Amino acid sequence: MSPSRRRFVQGLAMGGMAASLGLTSRSLWANAEQQQKMPTLRGTDYDLTIGEQVVNFTGTPRIGTTVNGSLPAPILRWKEGDTVTLRVKNNLPESSSIHWHGIILPSSQDGVPNISNGFHGIEPGTTHTYQFKVAQSGTYWYHSHSGFQEQTGLYGPIVIDPMEPEPFTYDRDYVVMLSDWTDEDPTVVYAKLKKLSHYYNFNERTHKDLMKDLKEKGLARTWSERKMWMQMRMSQRDLADVTGYTYTYLMNGQTPADGWTGLFRKGEKVRLRFINGSAMSFFDVRIPGLKMTVVAADGQYVQPVSVDEFRIGVAETYDVIVEPDDGAYTIFAQSIDRSGYARGTLTPDAGMQAAVPPMDPVPNLTHTDMGMDMSAMGHNMHGMGGMDMKGMDHSKMAMGGMDMKGMDHSRMAMGGMDMKGMDHSKMAMGGMDMKGMDHSMMAMSGMDMKGMDHGPHPMGGKSTPVHPSDFSSGKVVHAPTEYGPQVDMRAAAPRYRLDDPGVGLRNNGRRVLTYADLRNLHGTNDPREPDREIQLHLTGNMERYMWSVNGVKFNDAEPLRWKMGERLRITFVNDTMMNHPMHLHGMWSDLETGDNDFIPRKHTVIVQPGSRISYRVTVDAEGGWAYHCHLLYHMLGMFREVQVS
Ligand SMILES: [Cu+2]
Numbered sequence: 001m002s003p004s005r006r007r008f009v010q011g012l013a014m015g016g017m018a019a020s021l022g023l024t025s026r027s028l029w030a031n032a033e034q035q036q037k038m039p040t041l042r043g044t045d046y047d048l049t050i051g052e053q054v055v056n057f058t059g060t061p062r063i064g065t066t067v068n069g070s071l072p073a074p075i076l077r078w079k080e081g082d083t084v085t086l087r088v089k090n091n092l093p094e095s096s097s098i099h100w101h102g103i104i105l106p107s108s109q110d111g112v113p114n115i116s117n118g119f120h121g122i123e124p125g126t127t128h129t130y131q132f133k134v135a136q137s138g139t140y141w142y143h144s145h146s147g148f149q150e151q152t153g154l155y156g157p158i159v160i161d162p163m164e165p166e167p168f169t170y171d172r173d174y175v176v177m178l179s180d181w182t183d184e185d186p187t188v189v190y191a192k193l194k195k196l197s198h199y200y201n202f203n204e205r206t207h208k209d210l211m212k213d214l215k216e217k218g219l220a221r222t223w224s225e226r227k228m229w230m231q232m233r234m235s236q237r238d239l240a241d242v243t244g245y246t247y248t249y250l251m252n253g254q255t256p257a258d259g260w261t262g263l264f265r266k267g268e269k270v271r272l273r274f275i276n277g278s279a280m281s282f283f284d285v286r287i288p289g290l291k292m293t294v295v296a297a298d299g300q301y302v303q304p305v306s307v308d309e310f311r312i313g314v315a316e317t318y319d320v321i322v323e324p325d326d327g328a329y330t331i332f333a334q335s336i337d338r339s340g341y342a343r344g345t346l347t348p349d350a351g352m353q354a355a356v357p358p359m360d361p362v363p364n365l366t367h368t369d370m371g372m373d374m375s376a377m378g379h380n381m382h383g384m385g386g387m388d389m390k391g392m393d394h395s396k397m398a399m400g401g402m403d404m405k406g407m408d409h410s411r412m413a414m415g416g417m418d419m420k421g422m423d424h425s426k427m428a429m430g431g432m433d434m435k436g437m438d439h440s441m442m443a444m445s446g447m448d449m450k451g452m453d454h455g456p457h458p459m460g461g462k463s464t465p466v467h468p469s470d471f472s473s474g475k476v477v478h479a480p481t482e483y484g485p486q487v488d489m490r491a492a493a494p495r496y497r498l499d500d501p502g503v504g505l506r507n508n509g510r511r512v513l514t515y516a517d518l519r520n521l522h523g524t525n526d527p528r529e530p531d532r533e534i535q536l537h538l539t540g541n542m543e544r545y546m547w548s549v550n551g552v553k554f555n556d557a558e559p560l561r562w563k564m565g566e567r568l569r570i571t572f573v574n575d576t577m578m579n580h581p582m583h584l585h586g587m588w589s590d591l592e593t594g595d596n597d598f599i600p601r602k603h604t605v606i607v608q609p610g611s612r613i614s615y616r617v618t619v620d621a622e623g624g625w626a627y628h629c630h631l632l633y634h635m636l637g638m639f640r641e642v643q644v645s
Contacts, residue, residue, distance in 0.1 A: 038157070038175060038252055039074040044082050048073075048098070050122075050144075050154065051091040057181050057248045057255050064153040064181075065092065065144070072177050072253050072277060073142070073156025080137040080163045086130040088122060092149075095121035098130070099145040099626075100158065101315060101583070102299055102603035105132040107623025110585055112145045115641050117623040121146055137162030138299025139273040139317045141177070148186030148279075151632055155179060155277040160299070167521060168295050168304070170321055171268035176260070178274065178312070178333050178342050180247040180281040190633050193241055197545040200243045201337075238365060238542065238577045239503065241633060242280045244340030249281065251333065251342040259353070260344035266326040270346065271295075273319050276312045279632035282336035282579060282606075284311050284505060287329050287346065288357050292320035294513055298602040301521035310513035311336070311502055313581035313606040315630040318513075322346070328354040336504060336579070338362045363504035365577055371491025371610025471592040471614040472496050474533060476573055482551040488541040490575045494612040498593055502579065502608055515591060515606075515613075519598035526590065526618045530569035533614075534560070538574045538582070538607055538629070538638060546637060547629065553637035560627065560642045562619045571614040574607040580634065581606050584642070586625040590616040604630060619644055 048067050055064035055071055067073030078084055090096040097119070099111040106117075109132045113121035122128040137160045144154035157175045182189060192199040254260040264270050272292075276283060286292075286309040293304045296319035310318055312333075322329075328347035335341060338359045345353050478490050499516035500506070540547040549557065562568065570589070572582060583604040590599045592614045599616070607613050622644050629638035 038072065038177070039068070039070050040077055041068075041074045042077040044078075044084050046076065046084065046086040047089070048086060049089045049091055050096050050098075055153070057250070058183055060183055062183050065149050066153055067156060070156075070253075071153040072179060072250075073154065075157045075159060075175055076142070078134045078158065078160045080134055080160055083131065083133045087127050088130065089127040090122040090124055093124055095123055095146055096149060096154070097121050097144055097146045098142050098154075099585075100130075100132075100140070100142050102140040102317070103132075103158070104135050104586070104588070104621070107586060107621065107625060110625065112585065112624075112626045115624045115626050134160055136160060136299065138296055138301075139175070139275060139319050140299050141275045141277050141315075141317065143277065145626070148190070148632060150277075151180075151182065151186040151189070151279040153181075157273070157275050157277075159273065167301055168321060169269065170271040172262075172264055172270045173273070174262045174270065175252065175273045175275065176262075176331065176344065177250075177252050178276050178278060178281075178283050178285075179250045179253075180242070180278045181250055182242070182246045182248075184246055186279075186632075189242060189246065193545045193633055197241065197542050198238075200241065200245045201238070239337035239363070240281065240335060240339065241545075241578075241631070243337055244335060247281065247335075247340060249283075249333070249335060249340050249342035251331065251344040254344070256341060256343045256356075260331075261350060262331075262344065262346050263350060264324055264346060264348055266348055268324075270322050270324065271319060272322065272331070273317065274312055275317045276314050278314050280314065282311060282313050282581075283333040283342065284309060284336065284360075285331070285333045286310075286510065287322060287331050288354070289327075290322045290324060290329055290346075292322055294517075295319050295321055297518055297600055298604060300601045302600055303519040303521050303598065305513065305517045305519075306511070307513040307517070308510035309505065309508075311505060311606070313579060313604060313630070315581050315583050315604040316602075316606070324348075328352040330354040330356050332357055334359045338504070360504065360508065365503055365609065367610075368495075368497070368500070369503055369577060369609040370489070371494040371575070471569060471571070472594075474535070474571055474614075476612065477535060478537065478575075479550045482537060482539055482575065484551065485544075486541055486546050486548055486553070487539045487551045487575065488543060489577070490537075490539075491573060491610045491612075494573045494575075494610055496613065497608055497611045498613070500608065500611070502606075516593055518591065518593060518600040519595060520600045521598075524590070524597055524599040525588070525601065526567065526616070527596070528567045528618070530616050531566050533569040533571055535571045535573060536640075538572060538576055538580050540576045540578075540634075540638070542576065542578075545633075547634040548637045549640055554628075554639035554641075555637075557640060559624075560640050562617075562642060562644045564619055564622060564644060566619045568617045568619060569614055570617055571612055572605070572607045573612045574609055577609045579606050579608055580638065581630040582628070583630045584617065584625070584627050586621040586623070586642075586644075587617050587619060590618070592616065 051066055052063050053066045053069060054061050064071045088098055097111045097113050108117040109130050110116040113119060140158040142156055142158055143150045157177050248255055252260040291306050293306050295304050296302060298317050312318060324346055326348060328345055331344040333342040343356060476494055482490055499514045501512035501514050505512045537550045539551045581604050588601045589605055591602050591605060605615060625642040627640045627642050628635050
């Protein structure tokens with residue numbers, strides 16, 4: 001197959017649709033611009049048909065899941081204040097559903113089978129009608145909440161025009177939907193992950209890496225570092241479960257070979273509505289040569305912030321405004337593990353393209369990402385590797401009557417820090433009276449334990465009551481259900497890292513957006529303090545590809561029961577080495593960034609590995625709601641039902 005022929009086939013995202021339009025390959029080329037446009041449906045009344053169709057992203061025809069013959073599904077363009085009616089016909093041979101992601105609506109319209117009130121999915125051959133009032137504006141999306149249909153194509157953008165004029169101006173408005181496509185059957189992908197969790201991960205460090213480390217760091221340090229990672233049975237390259245080995249990354253349904261094209265005229269301001277509609281992929285997005293002004297996050301206006309780059313977790317959305325000069329620019333979205341990228345071009349001329357930058361090097365996870373911030377411990381782990389912990393007098397650790405013998409120190413010996421062996425239940429950070437504890441005593445052999453930050457308060461002798469607005473002062477408690485073979489790691493020192501751009505984006509010379517940059521444009525919507533706090537630990541056993549919340553998988557978990565009218569603080573602690581995009585249906589997540597006056601609202605929040613993060617939820621929507629990690633293959637276990645009454 002000639003390169004041009006191959007490119008053509010790869011770019012032909014909608015084989016079936018093109019055929020139905022009666023277009024030849026020649027006229028398809030001529031209509032390249034037309035094909036670049038995502039189909040858009042407008043108004044208040046919609047007929048959507050979910051079906052199967054032949055698609056071809058890689059040169060091999062496959063069956064995709066489409067809406068009205070389109071993959072991604074058409075852009076739905078609503079107006080704030082309208083009541084929309086959507087009749088969804090299911091032509092698949094299996095039950096289906098559509099969930100309106102980030103849309104505030106009654107539980108019965110949310111589209112999650114067996115959780116949304118009275119909704120049990122759309123059976124084959126039947127039509128289900130959704131109807132609700134559109135109470136918000138901005139950029140959102142919709143997707144199936146049945147099986148693995150989201151992976152095979154059932155996702156599409158939602159753009160809601162506001163009633164009030166927007167707080168910024170622009171001349172052009174494009175949706176940029178990022179997604180991941182695999183030629184494999186998603187059930188096969190999942191089965192492979194269950195058998196071998198790193199099946200798709202070819203980023204494991206190589207012999208070449210080892211030689212490089214030996215040269216740069218010397219034998220002792222290299223050995224101790226490697227030993228530590230091995231003892232923890234962890235990989236520094238657990239960045240993505242499913243990678244470019246099977247994925248083709250798409251921008252508005254276009255492969256990197258073809259690339260999506262957005263046209264502009266010189267002098268125009270262009271609004272780009274980024275939506276991550278992937279099943280599993282985080283993207284780091286930049287447009288070399290252009291600053292991006294972030295104006296909305298998850299559909300909600302934020303105070304404009306100018307950046308070079310942002311990370312977009314699965315299910316998040318960001319609106320940015322760019323002001324291109326008279327040239328072509330590449331919209332470059334590399335996957336978090338640098339195994340591939342999605343690509344598009346902003347250009348004044350359909351025939352003009354810009355250079356595609358090389359991908360950044362594959363980053364290594366650090367101790368920060370494990371919830372063990374060794375830099376905060378006064379010296380890094382390398383030093384610990386050579387430290388003789390056996391000689392340490394453990395009796396000194398029995399501080400203020402706290403029996404530390406229960407903590408298995410033999411497992412801590414050397415750089416190992418075997419997280420399995422480090423039994424936090426014995427440390428009972430939660431209920432224990434730590435007042436009498438002498439911190440100076442904890443400085444074990446020069447290892448500053450202050451860096452093992454269980455929060456500013458809990459170990460500090462102060463008994464000052466925690467002010468509810470101080471989200472960062474809570475204690476970290478590992479529940480008893482976190483102990484067992486279902487959990488292979490617990491973060492020892494999970495820290496708030498709102499200003500951390502995350503693994504692979506630190507100190508890269510570019511101005512990278514962080515959650516600390518997000519400030520609500522109009523001020524905090526609900527200034528009430530939280531009435532109570534719920535701590536949810538994101539847990540898993542990576543080796544067995546088991547995912548859970550507080551060590552309990554969805555099937556074994558009781559629903560979370562919340563009361564109408566209460567104001568909650570949810571604190572997530574990520575006890576794993578991966579980013580999890582946590583999505584609460586039906587209610588806003590008011591992200592605590594430290595600025596109480598301008599709390600940004602989100603529907604999906606990335607919880608970085610080994611970190612914690614807090615948001616407030618005003619419980620204002622009755623009924624059943626889904627609450628889950630939006631990574632498709634984590635979701636089966638890392639999921640909770642919420643019942644509000
Ligand atoms: Cu969702």
